[in-house]
Amino acid sequence: MGPFVPDLISDQLNLVVALLLGIAFGFVLEQAGFSSSRKLAGVFYGYDFTVLRVFFTAAVTAMSGVVLLGALGLLDTDVIYVNPTWLLPAIVGGAIMGVGFVLGGYCPGTSVCAAAIGKVDAMFFVGGGLLGVLIFGELFPLYEGFYHSTDLGAITVFQSLGISQGVFAFALIVVAVAAFAITTRIERKVDPNGAPSLQFPVGSHRAAAAGVLLLGVVFLILPDRKTALVERFSDPQYIAAHPTAVMPVDELAFRIVDNEPNIRIIDIRSANAFTAAALPNAVNARIRDFFGKDWIPLLSPRHVKKVIVGENEQEERTAVLLLQDLGYENCTALEGGYGAFDRAILHPTGPVSTGSRWDADVNTFRAGARVDILKKIEESKHAVKVVKTAKKIQGGC
Amino acid sequence: MNTKYMNPYLAGVLLGLVLLATIFITGRGLGASGAIKSLVVFAVDGVAPAHAERSDFYGTYVGPGKDSPLKSWLVFEVAGVLIGGFISGLVSDRLKVVTESGPRIRPRARWFFAATGGALFGIGAQFARGCTSGAALSGMAVLSAAGFITMLAIFGTGYAVAYVFRRLWI
Numbered sequence: 001m002g003p004f005v006p007d008l009i010s011d012q013l014n015l016v017v018a019l020l021l022g023i024a025f026g027f028v029l030e031q032a033g034f035s036s037s038r039k040l041a042g043v044f045y046g047y048d049f050t051v052l053r054v055f056f057t058a059a060v061t062a063m064s065g066v067v068l069l070g071a072l073g074l075l076d077t078d079v080i081y082v083n084p085t086w087l088l089p090a091i092v093g094g095a096i097m098g099v100g101f102v103l104g105g106y107c108p109g110t111s112v113c114a115a116a117i118g119k120v121d122a123m124f125f126v127g128g129g130l131l132g133v134l135i136f137g138e139l140f141p142l143y144e145g146f147y148h149s150t151d152l153g154a155i156t157v158f159q160s161l162g163i164s165q166g167v168f169a170f171a172l173i174v175v176a177v178a179a180f181a182i183t184t185r186i187e188r189k190v191d192p193n194g195a196p197s198l199q200f201p202v203g204s205h206r207a208a209a210a211g212v213l214l215l216g217v218v219f220l221i222l223p224d225r226k227t228a229l230v231e232r233f234s235d236p237q238y239i240a241a242h243p244t245a246v247m248p249v250d251e252l253a254f255r256i257v258d259n260e261p262n263i264r265i266i267d268i269r270s271a272n273a274f275t276a277a278a279l280p281n282a283v284n285a286r287i288r289d290f291f292g293k294d295w296i297p298l299l300s301p302r303h304v305k306k307v308i309v310g311e312n313e314q315e316e317r318t319a320v321l322l323l324q325d326l327g328y329e330n331c332t333a334l335e336g337g338y339g340a341f342d343r344a345i346l347h348p349t350g351p352v353s354t355g356s357r358w359d360a361d362v363n364t365f366r367a368g369a370r371v372d373i374l375k376k377i378e379e380s381k382h383a384v385k386v387v388k389t390a391k392k393i394q395g396g397c
Numbered sequence: 398m399n400t401k402y403m404n405p406y407l408a409g410v411l412l413g414l415v416l417l418a419t420i421f422i423t424g425r426g427l428g429a430s431g432a433i434k435s436l437v438v439f440a441v442d443g444v445a446p447a448h449a450e451r452s453d454f455y456g457t458y459v460g461p462g463k464d465s466p467l468k469s470w471l472v473f474e475v476a477g478v479l480i481g482g483f484i485s486g487l488v489s490d491r492l493k494v495v496t497e498s499g500p501r502i503r504p505r506a507r508w509f510f511a512a513t514g515g516a517l518f519g520i521g522a523q524f525a526r527g528c529t530s531g532a533a534l535s536g537m538a539v540l541s542a543a544g545f546i547t548m549l550a551i552f553g554t555g556y557a558v559a560y561v562f563r564r565l566w567i
């Protein structure tokens with residue numbers, strides 16, 4: 001499962017990968033004509049829409065790949081770098097760059113590519129870029145507050161629009177195809193004899209447009225794998241039809257008191273509830289964490305019984321079903337959830353009748369277990385409980 | 398000998414696949430302005446190390462125990478862009494020292510405006526945390542809100558001011 005950094009590819013090797021990917025990037029940019037400032041500037045004057053065609057096609061291709069690989073479970077989209085949004089700085093910075101694009105006729109990537117084939121104006125652009133960063137750095141205190149303002153975090157565009165990923169991907173493809181068709185007409189009007197689009201084989205372009213629209217329709221019906229699995233196992237009917245192992249509270253209490261090494265308590269309640277009160281040596285997790293690679297070492301040993309502790313048994317059984325589906329064995333829910341354990345063992349309101357002739361023994365056991373487990377909880381508070389959480393990959397310029 | 402450019406849609410698909418491969422292998426996108434920033438940070442740190450470490454901007458990247466700013470992913474990637482662009486120019490017979498400009502502007506003026514445009518990109522890319530490649534294109538690929546906002550801001554402003562600067566290009 002991708003990405004391969006940092007687990008399969010080390011930081012050092014990653015630099016070699018960067019060089020190779022950069023070579024491919026530079027080669028394609030140059031072949032596309034991005035080493036020509038007149039071609040690039042054409043997008044703003046209507047005589048050459050190459051920039052829009054290449055840029056939009058590349059964005060749609062890469063986005064489609066990310067969505068498809070994510071849906072197939074081949075790419076862990078929860079750890080890849082999603083550019084964080086600083087709303088106002090992004091708008092102001094984009095506006096400054098927009099003026100720079102019209103004045104300079106390049107953007108940084110294309111200027112490097114154009115300088116490589118001898119374009120003198122591109123060399124001036126790169127020099128200007130260095131100067132610009134220096135000016136920004138020297139005057140940084142003037143706008144440091146603004147630079148850090150309106151920090152919205154790594155939000156996705158479809159979340160902020162309140163629609164699903166599939167609907168957004170479909171809409172983007174429709175917009176792209178429409179933009180290609182409209183700009184081709186504009187281009188031919190502005191320059192009836194020399195428009196680059198006059199060279200196009202029209203038939204194959206129409207076929208490509210139909211194909212990419214079809215792909216868009218696939219996105220509409222393609223569910224996100226993680227969400228789909230969690231939803232399926234959250235369905236009460238599905239849970240009722242698929243019983244899972246359930247551990248009684250007294251058994252868990254006994255195993256904790258017994259210092260049994262081969263149990264692992266995984267608490268899926270919220271971080272707040274977990275911090276407020278949790279079982280000894282429990283680890284806290286969100287259900288979606290189980291998809292990640294970081295949990296494999298903890299979940300995969302078969303001889304260790306994984307006890308899932310949640311707010312209620314329903315939620316625990318969802319987690320157990322998901323873990324089983326992901327290939328982890330020896331997982332069990334806790335009877336009645338954390339609340340039942342708390343009421344029976346940790347903070348009972350009084351002796352409880354279980355209806356059997358062993359009532360006295362049960363109550364004796366629970367009283368002893370309470371003292372022992374509360375002591376263990378106190379001790380484990382000082383220990384580090386957090387499992388290595390999914391490490392976000394650092395990226396960006 | 399082939400000086401014709403590639404079909405833009407084919408080039409777009411290839412560019413998209415390069416970007417997708419980057420995300421799949423490394424978990425991050427492509428970029429360009431970050432390498433320019435690393436060069437500047439490296440230079441400032443070389444000339445005035447105390448000044449660089451005190452600064453809230455340069456100080457993030459330099460200081461005791463930190464790798465050289467040049468040992469960054471984007472510096473190596475942009476070095477690759479230089480090589481890749483050169484190879485492409487070589488195979489398509491486009492290697493030529495030349496200044497490209499609109500029909501109504503002299504080379505010196507073109508140089509001035511190219512440098513000014515570059516400077517604006519240098520400044521703008523810091524605010525937006527990336528340029529057309531790192532923020533807009535790579536951001537759009539991972540469906541980041543910032544990617545779409547930056548893309549719209551760049552091209553929207555470009556169209557808004559294009560008429561004012563039309564003498565530069567047409």
